[in-house]
Amino acid sequence: xxxAYDDVLRWIRSFAAEVEANKEYLTQLDAAIGDxxxxxxxxxxMSAVLAKVDAQAGEQDVGALLKTVGMTLVSTVGGAGGPLxxxxxxxxxxxxxxxxxxxxxxxxxxxxxxxxxxxARGKAEPGDKTMIDALVPARDALNSALGGxxxxxxxxxxxxxxxxxxxxxxxxxxxxxxxxSYLGERSAGHQDPGxxxxxxLLQAAAVTWGGSEEGxx
Amino acid sequence: xxxxxxxxxxxxxxxxxxxxxAHAELVNVHFNPNFIVRADAPVQGxxxxxxxxxxxxxxxxxxxxxxxxxxxxxxxxxxxxxxxDQMLDATKAVNGGxxxxxxxxxxxxDVMNFEMAxxxxxxxxxEVEAVVIDDDVAVQDSLYTAGRRGVGATVLAEKxxxxxxxxxxxxxDVADLCRRVNANARSMGMALTSCIVPAAGKPTxxxxxxxxxxxxxxxxxxxxxxxKLAPAAEIVERLTTPILEDLPFEDGDDVLAFVNxxxxxxxxxxxxxxxxxxxxxxxxxxxxxxNLIGPYITSLEMAGCxxxxxxxxxxxxxxxxxPVKTAGLRWAA
Numbered sequence: 001x002x003x004a005y006d007d008v009l010r011w012i013r014s015f016a017a018e019v020e021a022n023k024e025y026l027t028q029l030d031a032a033i034g035d036x037x038x039x040x041x042x043x044x045x046m047s048a049v050l051a052k053v054d055a056q057a058g059e060q061d062v063g064a065l066l067k068t069v070g071m072t073l074v075s076t077v078g079g080a081g082g083p084l085x086x087x088x089x090x091x092x093x094x095x096x097x098x099x100x101x102x103x104x105x106x107x108x109x110x111x112x113x114x115x116x117x118x119x120a121r122g123k124a125e126p127g128d129k130t131m132i133d134a135l136v137p138a139r140d141a142l143n144s145a146l147g148g149x150x151x152x153x154x155x156x157x158x159x160x161x162x163x164x165x166x167x168x169x170x171x172x173x174x175x176x177x178x179x180x181s182y183l184g185e186r187s188a189g190h191q192d193p194g195x196x197x198x199x200x201l202l203q204a205a206a207v208t209w210g211g212s213e214e215g216x217x
Numbered sequence: 218x219x220x221x222x223x224x225x226x227x228x229x230x231x232x233x234x235x236x237x238x239a240h241a242e243l244v245n246v247h248f249n250p251n252f253i254v255r256a257d258a259p260v261q262g263x264x265x266x267x268x269x270x271x272x273x274x275x276x277x278x279x280x281x282x283x284x285x286x287x288x289x290x291x292x293x294x295x296x297x298x299x300x301x302d303q304m305l306d307a308t309k310a311v312n313g314g315x316x317x318x319x320x321x322x323x324x325x326x327d328v329m330n331f332e333m334a335x336x337x338x339x340x341x342x343x344e345v346e347a348v349v350i351d352d353d354v355a356v357q358d359s360l361y362t363a364g365r366r367g368v369g370a371t372v373l374a375e376k377x378x379x380x381x382x383x384x385x386x387x388x389x390d391v392a393d394l395c396r397r398v399n400a401n402a403r404s405m406g407m408a409l410t411s412c413i414v415p416a417a418g419k420p421t422x423x424x425x426x427x428x429x430x431x432x433x434x435x436x437x438x439x440x441x442x443x444x445k446l447a448p449a450a451e452i453v454e455r456l457t458t459p460i461l462e463d464l465p466f467e468d469g470d471d472v473l474a475f476v477n478x479x480x481x482x483x484x485x486x487x488x489x490x491x492x493x494x495x496x497x498x499x500x501x502x503x504x505x506x507x508n509l510i511g512p513y514i515t516s517l518e519m520a521g522c523x524x525x526x527x528x529x530x531x532x533x534x535x536x537x538x539x540p541v542k543t544a545g546l547r548w549a550a
Contacts, residue, residue: 027417031417031419031421031422035296035297035414035421035436035437036296036414036417036421036437037294037295037296037297037414037416037417040294040416040417041294041297044294074300074301074302074333075250075300075301075302076300077300078271078293078294078297078298078299078300078326078330079293079297079298079326080298080325080326080329081326082298082300082326082329082330083301083326083329083330083332083333084329121329121332122325122329175362176362177325177362177363178325178363179324179325179363179434179436181362181363182355182356182362182363182366182434182441183441184362184441186441
């Protein structure tokens with residue numbers, strides 16, 4: 001099984017719809033430990049992305065599509081989310097440059113490259129209470145599922161489930177990166193907004209490509 | 218939400234249009250990407266000074282664009298970092314051949330966006346240096362956080378570096394001076410009330426009628442401790458003691474004292490604060506030789522204040538006194 005250009009486009013649209021539906025929720029999470037703009041910023045960025053990619057229907061290069069998403073997020077989201085999600089998509093796009101469809105291994109390579117980019121840009125490590133806490137478990141679950149011969153649809157479901165678990169596991173953590181870190185101990189007890197939007201991203205992939213209901217809201 | 222706005226989504230754009238209309242002799246305002254630039258930019262042979270950050274802190278940064286201070290400012294959405302495309306275009310617009318200095322407040326988003334912009338600018342052959350301002354002593358444990366936030370010292374650094382750039386000093390000198398201002402300045406703020414981001418429509422945090430937040434940042438983000446309201450003299454002591462101990466400021470030091478309104482606190486209360494501050498510093502043998510009092514780095518309509526102290530030497534004093542002509546700060550020689 002592989003993912004075609006139009007499937008990637010459907011995933012982007014599905015993520016945009018999830019961000020739209022969860023705009024208030026993401027903003028509320030951010031208000032508790034940050035500056036109350038994550039949902040608003042991501043929604044602004046993803047609507048700009050939709051306007052851009054709608055003009056690119058009928059293209060073939062998945063890498064170019066992902067880079068367009070990344071550049072659009074960089075120039076429209078602002079905050080920390082802009083460079084971080086922008087870098088995630090830019091590096092994913094670079095990893096699958098020129099491909100018109102993605103095999104499961106291509107997707108794993110793209111996710112790996114994207115997460116490495118986020119780590120380099122944000123310098124966060126697992127446990128710092130950031131989007132990395134959802135992304136890294138999702139990547140590891142995907143790799144181990146694919147390595148163990150699990151079908152792509154199920155591997156995507158396991159990856160999304162790991163992202164969800166990682167997201168929930170941010171609740172007790174004390175933030176060490178980003179604006180939440182200024183709260184010290186007071187950041188514990190709240191779910192990280194960045195890990196939450198990252199879970200939405202991977203859940204959208206599982207639902208769009210794998211038909212997974214895992215973690216569906 | 219009671220605000221003098223038309224539509225929440227239009228606040229930043231309409232305010233920029235207002236600035237363009239009000240201060241056409243000083244600045245030009247570019248849209249898409251948004252930045253405010255000196256009307257006479259680029260000034261040949263002068264280091265270009267670019268700063269930026271979320272909107273909602275007016276007059277910072279756009280109100281500080283003009284001769285003797287910034288060459289360009291990049292406003293983001295309210296309390297949201299601007300983006301690299303804005304910073305890159307601003308950098309190109311102010312490059313007069315002597316390089317460009319980015320003055321960046323230490324917030325995760327601002328730092329990452331300016332880093333991306335500096336990479337892009339260097340890619341286009343422009344010499345770019347960046348100095349990160351991190352003067353907020355409320356953040357105690359910088360090893361396990363994103364580090365100290367950039368607050369009041371930003372205004373002072375922009376003024377002093379602007380004067381040095383006007384003297385056509387080289388980029389490395391202006392950047393060193395910026396680091397020196399940052400190294401000799403410390404700040405701490407407090408809030409009496411929360412504030413409402415227009416797009417959010419609700420207060421960023423809740424404070425009881427008798428509660429205040431000590432160690433507040435400039436984005437309505439909660440501070441480190443919440444205490445009962447107290448007389449101004451006690452609050453001033455709570456803010457000033459950590460500032461003095463951190464540098465430390467010592468007997469015999471000359472300082473610039475900057476008492477800043479978070480937006481909602483009136484000047485009469487700032488003077489009450491200044492009075493308590495000058496008495497407290499006097500008792501410790503610290504002389505206030507320059508001051509700045511008013512709303513310069515605000516947090517929308519939040520009531521509260523911040524105190525910044527900058528240890529002065531002859532050079533910093535001279536550069537502070539140099540003429541400046543901006544919408545927000547203006548004096549002659």
